[in-house]
Amino acid sequence: MPLTTSLEMLREARAGGYAVGAFNAENMEMVQAILAAADEASSPVMIQTTPGTLGYAPPAVFLAIAREAAAARRIPAAMHLDHGDSLESVSRALRAGYTSIMIDGSREPLDGNIGLTRAAVDFCAACGVPVEGELGRVGGKEDDADMGESGYTDPREAEIFVAGTGVSFLAVGVGTAHGVYVKEPRLDLPLIKTLRERLPVPLVLHGGSGLADDVIRECVRLGISKVNFATELRMAYTGAVRKFMAEDPGAFDPKSFGKAGRAAVKALVSEKIRLLGSEGKARREGARKEWAWRKEMRRGRWKARREPRIRRRKPPRLEGRVSRWWRPAYCTARATSATRTSPSPSRAGARRSSASARRASAARTCPGPTRGRPGSSLSSWATSSPAW
Numbered sequence: 001m002p003l004t005t006s007l008e009m010l011r012e013a014r015a016g017g018y019a020v021g022a023f024n025a026e027n028m029e030m031v032q033a034i035l036a037a038a039d040e041a042s043s044p045v046m047i048q049t050t051p052g053t054l055g056y057a058p059p060a061v062f063l064a065i066a067r068e069a070a071a072a073r074r075i076p077a078a079m080h081l082d083h084g085d086s087l088e089s090v091s092r093a094l095r096a097g098y099t100s101i102m103i104d105g106s107r108e109p110l111d112g113n114i115g116l117t118r119a120a121v122d123f124c125a126a127c128g129v130p131v132e133g134e135l136g137r138v139g140g141k142e143d144d145a146d147m148g149e150s151g152y153t154d155p156r157e158a159e160i161f162v163a164g165t166g167v168s169f170l171a172v173g174v175g176t177a178h179g180v181y182v183k184e185p186r187l188d189l190p191l192i193k194t195l196r197e198r199l200p201v202p203l204v205l206h207g208g209s210g211l212a213d214d215v216i217r218e219c220v221r222l223g224i225s226k227v228n229f230a231t232e233l234r235m236a237y238t239g240a241v242r243k244f245m246a247e248d249p250g251a252f253d254p255k256s257f258g259k260a261g262r263a264a265v266k267a268l269v270s271e272k273i274r275l276l277g278s279e280g281k282a283r284r285e286g287a288r289k290e291w292a293w294r295k296e297m298r299r300g301r302w303k304a305r306r307e308p309r310i311r312r313r314k315p316p317r318l319e320g321r322v323s324r325w326w327r328p329a330y331c332t333a334r335a336t337s338a339t340r341t342s343p344s345p346s347r348a349g350a351r352r353s354s355a356s357a358r359r360a361s362a363a364r365t366c367p368g369p370t371r372g373r374p375g376s377s378l379s380s381w382a383t384s385s386p387a388w
């Protein structure tokens with residue numbers, strides 16, 4: 001199947017009381033292993049890469065691998081940017097074709113986090129791609145990034161954050177951390193239940209590696225809909241390669257130890273999928289899509305192979321000026337409301353003048369980069385604007 005967005009699969013997970021696994025991939029073998037395990041278990045799945053991984057190989061490379069590997073499977077799979085740290089990294093992933101995005105502004109104070117996340121949501125809305133935000137820091141170490149101490153999400157702040165940004169999912173701080181746990185984490189499990197009741201969006205648990213199975217099961221039962229696993233997968237892959245090389249020090253074909261690493265990752269992902277309860281959950285959606293696909297084929301529209309939920313519009317360029325056809329959603333909203341309140345002699349007259357009024361109003365209210373202003377970029381504007 002083509003790659004899908006993460007929106008539907010996480011909404012279904014929230015409604016069904018299970019969680020979807022989001023697994024970090026570092027190379028082609030890991031992408032293949034994740035998809036093979038999910039396909040075997042008939043489970044929806046998310047493959048994700050951090051900005052650190054995308055420094056190793058560009059997003060287009062990972063996307064191409066995932067797209068081709070997913071095409072041979074019959075499960076919904078999304079390609080997700082994990083811990084996007086700026087609008088530039090979001091833009092790179094979107095332009096490559098990622099179908100799910102995370103923007104992590106949790107290091108900022110609440111206002112700054114809302115500003116950055118809102119800008120990313122507006123940005124991704126142009127392509128119909130859902131966005132995950134983070135509030136209440138998940139500490140520890142992810143790749144080279146030191147995320148400091150873990151914090152806990154305040155439910156009241158979370159309500160403000162979700163309403164103010166329009167995020168599709170929220171990563172919450174409940175005491176977990178990235179990397180390897182050096183001491184027993186102090187999890188606030190009742191907080192998950194509170195957040196689940198007070199927030200309308202699926203909740204995401206980061207730092208799933210190293211948590212006891214019972215703890216993860218309890219987190220899912222209380223309302224977590226997506227669990228991230230990175231460190232354990234890296235350790236499984238490297239451990240298998242190391243073992244292979246120890247047993248056969250003369251091996252020189254990367255395919256030989258790559259297969260060993262791939263098998264280890266696949267076994268681990270299968271285990272995690274069973275733990276999260278998403279086994280067999282792809283069937284319903286898979287069948288529905290298969291049916292829609294066959295219907296398309298019967299109608300002779302065989303060229304319409306594109307995933308219907310993702311609007312394949314080209315995302316806007318960040319560098320330089322904002323192109324004429326794209327403006328952040330809130331600019332349009334303001335322009336529309338301004339048009340509605342402006343006095344006009346008749347409805348027809350208002351309709352006739354609405355286009356020009358919207359253009360003029362958007363130009364007035366949009367604090368976007370102006371042509372010729374030196375050093376202006378969407379990111380500097382978006383993070384500094386106090387409009388929200």
Ligand SMILES: [Zn+2]
Nearest residue numbers: 178206207228
């Ligand atoms: Zn994380």
